[in-house]
Amino acid sequence: MDLITTKDKDFVAFLAELDELLEVIEEVVDNCKPALGGERFLTDTEVSKLLKVSRRTLQDYRTQGKIAFIHLGGKVLYRESDIEEMLQENYCKAWQ
Structure with a gap:
């Protein structure tokens, strides 16, 4: 051996x-992450990484009503399905 x-x-x-x-x-x-009612919730840090924008830009989107969010205490959360829906609504198809 x-x-x-x-x-x-x-x-x-x-x-x-x-x-x-x-x-x-x-x-x-x-x-x-554990799902709540079949829904995933993302933090502002996760969404900013996902969308490749700053957290400040996310705050502007919230203020302007461009992005749906949940404000619970001092925490801001986003439904993953709301983010996907927002991206689909703002999708521009190529015309050529």
């Missing part, structure tokens, strides 16, 4: 695969 050390190439490869698996699991956990 051979002794396995931290320098063993098979062991190093195994650890690398475990690291990759851990990254996938962390991504799934980060993106998986």
Whole structure:
């Protein structure tokens, strides 16, 4: 029986695969949120990343009535379906 050390190439490869698996699991956990009534709710940080706009721009959209939101206490939440609907309503088709 051979002794396995931290320098063993098979062991190093195994650890690398475990690291990759851990990254996938962390991504799934980060993106998986419990649904409330079948609806996902997003924070302003998540929506700003999704739409590639600043949080200040989101605040302007709220003030102008361009984006639906929920204000609960000091927290602002957005329904994922409202964001998708807003994007569809503002979609401009190519004309060529």
